[in-house]
């Protein structure tokens with residue numbers, strides 16, 4: 001690898017893209033890369049302070065982004081968001097359903113998860129993406145070639161112990177992608193899943209123990225730990241015309257993780 005910094009391609013010039021869970025972590029990194037490729041990015045997060053600060057940081061780098069506070073699990077908020085957006089934009093070209101209850105999760109045996117926690121994870125990780133696509137559908141249709149990227153997780157294929165509600169919620173995302181892709185194909189709206197493996201961000205979390213991390217490295221073909229930079233090019237590819245014939249698919253962005 002040489003150290004020459006290649007210019008970022010401008011594949012998304014003129015496109016308007018919504019990214020949820022954009023206040024931190026991979027969602028913030030997706031937002032940066034999509035904006036660097038020329039998109040106007042509407043950054044959404046339940047954490048208003050975080051998303052406003054993240055958007056301000058990206059604007060300082062002359063990127064075209066806005067921050068919005070939104071709880072993707074609340075139907076009335078999602079509808080209000082879509083209505084406000086519709087007043088400002090005739091079309092929405094892309095949606096990255098990245099928001100999830102994830103880094104704040106504590107590992108525990110499934111028999112200790114209570115029903116309120118279970119329902120909350122499902123509401124954010126499954127109902128949220130469905131409600132957003134539904135609410136934005138008129139504007140996605142108007143784009144005449146929109147792309148929806150649902151963020152899954154290879155924790156599903158690992159059968160990762162310690163957070164069954166999360167694993168089940170991400171398994172549902174795969175089904176949602178495949179069925180949505182079928183129902184939206186006639187509108188030329190593509191729907192795909194980007195499925196990361198273990199990926200480091202600036203956010204510390206308890207959901208991976210040292211022993212599990214060692215096990216994951218043994219199962220990967222590529223022998224290093226992934227960071228957000230390993231994910232962002234894939235999301236911009238899926239947003240771009242370069243992926244125009246890909247829909248209903250899952251891209252495992254995992255360094256060749258094998259599941260045995």
Ligand SMILES: NC(=O)c1ccc[n+]([C@@H]2O[C@H](COP(=O)([O-])OP(=O)(O)OC[C@H]3O[C@@H](n4cnc5c(N)ncnc54)[C@H](O)[C@@H]3O)[C@@H](O)[C@H]2O)c1
Nearest residue numbers: 021023025026045046071072098099100102103153198199
């Ligand atoms: N980091 C990894 O190792 C990894 C691996 C596989 C999949 N993923 C998936 O990638 C995505 C991003 O991961 P991350 O590591 O950046 O996670 P993270 O927990 O750091 O960030 C999630 C973001 O979503 C926001 N959010 C949570 N609930 C919300 C709600 N109701 N409405 C709006 N926003 C809400 C949070 O405030 C946060 O900013 C998630 O979907 C996660 O499941 C991550």
